[in-house]
Amino acid sequence: METLEKDILRGGQFLVKETNCEDVFTPEDFSEEQQMMKEAVIEFNDREVIPHKARFEAKDYALTEECMRKAGELGFLGVAVPEEYGGLGMGFVSTMLVCDYISSGTGSFSTAFGAHTGIGTMPITLYGTEEQKQKYVPQLATGEWFGAYCLTEPGAGSDANSGKTTAELTEDGKHYKINGQKMWISNAGFCKLFIVFARIEDDKNITGFIVENDQENGITLGEEEHKLGIRASSTRQVFFNDCMVPVENMLSERGNGFKIAMNALNVGRIKLAAACLDSQRRITTSAIAYANERKQFKTPIADFGAIKAKLAEMTTSAYAGESASYRAAKNIEDRIAMRVAAGNTHQEAELKGVEEYAIECSILKVAVSEDVQNCADEGIQIFGGMGFSEETPMEAAWRDARIARIYEGTNEINRMLSVGMLVKKAMKGHVDLLDPAMKVAEELMGIPSFDTPDYSELFSEEKELISKLKKVFLMVAGSAVQKFGPDLEQHQQLLMAASNILIEVYMAESTILRTEKNAKRFGEDAQKVQIAMAKLYLYNAVDIIQKNAKEGIVSFAEGDEQRMMLMGLKRFTKYVNQPNVVALRNTIAEKVKAENKYCF
Template identity: 85%
Template sequence: METKQKDIIRGGQFLVKETLCDDIFTPEDFSEEQKMMKEAVIEFNDREIIPHKARFEAKDYALTEEVMRKAAELGFLGVSVPEEYGGLGMGFVSTMLTCDYISSGTGSFSTAFGAHTGIGTMPITLYGTEEQKQKYVPKLATGEWFGAYALTEPGAGSDANSGKTTAKLSDDGKSYVINGQKMWISNAGFCSLMIVFARIEDDKNITGFIVEFDKNSPNGITLGEEEHKLGIRASSTRQVFFNDTVVPAENMLAGRGEGFKIAMNALNIGRIKLAAACLDSERRITTTAVKYANERKQFKTPISDFGAIKVKLAEMATNAYVGESASYRAAKNIEDRIAMRQASGNTHQEAELKGVEEYAIECSILKVAVSEDVQHCADEGIQIFGGMGFSEDTPMEAAWRDARIARIYEGTNEINRMLCVGMLVKKAMKGHVDLLGPAMKVQEDLMGIPSFDTPDYSALLSEEKAMVAKLKKVFLMVAGAAVQKFGPALEEHQQLLMAASDILIEIYMAESAILRTEKNAKRFGEDSQKEQIAMSKLYLYQAVDIVEKKGKESIISFAEGDEQRMMLMGLKRFTKYVNYPDIVDLRNEIAEKVKSENKYCF
């Protein structure tokens, strides 16, 4: 596919540069190959995973391994692996799509699949030597071996670089001896290979190693018992203990002290794929809920006719649509950036690493937003089912439990919130995103006299696009003033960073939905997008409320006197509609559509 360089904005630049709807990718842009892959994955999910949900919930770890082998036979484990290493060599959007549609049957399989294809395989693909890739990646791509990722320790969770596991070079220099303990290791019970992080001597940063694991010849590796977890019950999760585990020196991954960099970049990829892994769960939960609401009668009326239920159905569908819009927008940006880098002479490894790293801000935004939306979706699903929703006999209870982990792994949502603002500020300081110029312009706007002209909002979604532009001014106003006041010490003000990140998240998510809807209305006609227009407006209305609340919280936390009064006036101006949407009508319109289709239908 031809890539137009001028249209690919850099990571974080969505905040300061206008994105045209024609320049974003939407699920309606899937190629024929991608549509075929989507159908193949859905068919696999419906045949191999969903009918066996009870077995997964009963902690049938052998079933998880068996289904992983079946996924391997169809090539699903090697979608993103280059063809020369036994994979399908498909682009980033296709890898997202596979992760999206294979993940909805149960969180247990989703976790096993994500851990293997993402953090179990990708570090070798992206950081391995040619010899390491030839030796290990084909086995992982074909499912001959399964991979795991051993980073977390009892005392090193969010502070991943503080791990105590050690690696000591042998006297002959031919191997390293690893000692230590890792915990929460997905796939530990059936893996043949682990990416293990350990510290050499007093190095500042940890180092990565490829460690083979054969239960018949354990090499000093012992496993704890399977963890009994709230959700993802058939995902094998164990502690791993290393006692004088000997690893050949050539199995060091990248260079000495490069482990922290590997860990962080692997997590960037993991974050956007985790967002994808939540999407079809939202769609299926919404479908299950609306089917029940259409069938369940109270006071001789289907409960889907009640306004209180319509609110839930409308917002569940809206959040799924918005999450999907933003996830595929970012995925295509990454794919295009990778293609650009390869065209300019980068290797596949360099191009993919830098392509994903470029959009690390968007990856963190998506991880937070979609993981919280899927939890809310499952929670509302239980509520629609009422007492039945609390029972293990209905699917909502398991969906709610499985969704809960998504806010914790790949970096907690609190860490990701602080990261996305911190990374944006760092990009600005490096000159990759011009925040200073636009922030100064907002300050000038605050000092000037506001226009009292009534703008022309006759074009489709024109007021919504103007509102998004104003919300960007709120972020620039708050973040600009905070950086001026605190400088590098801003990272110590975590509550301020969290509030600013919520503003940033809402901007990206709302804009993504609006641009998708505008693009599809232009090519398919407005009548075909009536409910999508309603969802875009509904989400934005709620985003404005969040931005106003978080903006106020931020301003009064660090500004005083005239500065505070001026910024609060600016906040009021930047969050005010000219024509407020009737959100009751919007919700009713969306709910009636899913009711009539008896499923999530967007």
């Protein structure tokens, strides 16, 4: 375990420490068991979900429930559940993999699956007493029961701890009486169990409860919500009117509900990133197949440069999303294993393992949810007028993708959280940002080197550029923390700009590390297109970072300080050998055209 500990960076440390490509996990590292699981999930999706797309779009809630039951029978609902509670007890990477490949058929089923396995089952697995776990988890793991999660209220969305639902202890001390209203509750129409958050007396923090869905016990449901997308995902309001819950159904301790909610969302965020990946692959494949088939001016539109550019960018963002998601998933899995080896219980190890990488979870949630939306948008564009029609898969994919930027914490909240959590980690001494930030400040005062570096090795220039992009973040965020201190969180536009830099650094580095690892294993020729994608992603990232850093710098720095930082930005984002972006895109597009699908 010693060596493992040395090689795994803590959450957020990617920014200040170099990662060796050998230390990242990639989809090419899936074990034989994981490959079999992946194939089983794809086969389930192709058989049970995708052929019935029209029924899902027609709001067939019963079909969603039926597919969930079938997924339960095959063990997919219990992948993350320990074996002693009726699950498969598989590692974190395997749970990500199932979430990834099961989510592509339709957003409706994907949402039901995610709500049940993540925020419906997991809080009991991670916070429940032994009695609670024995009583409820086996039924949830097999799909005999379905779970839902009641946090959001009409007046409490992003500010989750401000909920008005109350829990009052009865005179005999045996029950809590719950009163209140919850909204946007996924799976409400067919679940047997709710995780409900309510406030006891005037406690500062909310408390979690396990509540069985018994309509005779003061629970009523609103009508099904009619939504832009995820149409066959059951979404209702839930009203509690003197709902009696046994005291032994309190989840964890009194006042611990906010912590449960936040930790459940951390896992939910990385799983949501995973849930967008196969949708992106399938959207890209549909667009490639259509572009190869559709002829204009006697030529397949896939041969036109404008369409090639779109196909290349869609393919690249899917590849980058995979690279970063599985990198973080393996870090979490290794951290959990380390904690178990150190004597933690499964519950403690999993909680702390995920919490450690909360920054990466937020980064992934934002990046991949935005990429899948852009991908579907470009998919519609490639299909042209047909893309706007319900007859083709694109318009439903676009509508379903839209919710991903909202639930599990909006992307705006997650952007601010990622930077906020990083600053807190630095203050606790978990990530040393101060020394590297001071070194960057000194470097800005120094004279830049005019030596021509040797970039003969694969990715040597790109990796040096990544380390400079990290300096851009340290320069902007370091100066901002110095200037505003604890008031930094009031400067939301600055935080958003800093977060965009952080996101691009992580995504670009993950893509390069995956490709470098595989080029060493399989040879550079075999990875020619992946190398083009890694270079294209970095090129786009540099642009995004330049724009956001400039916006951040001019928002708080003036005079000489501003001039010096803008010069530093120019220095840190400069290529020595400017990549030929058109050639990179063409390399990628020609490959997917020839394969007629996303093929990585």
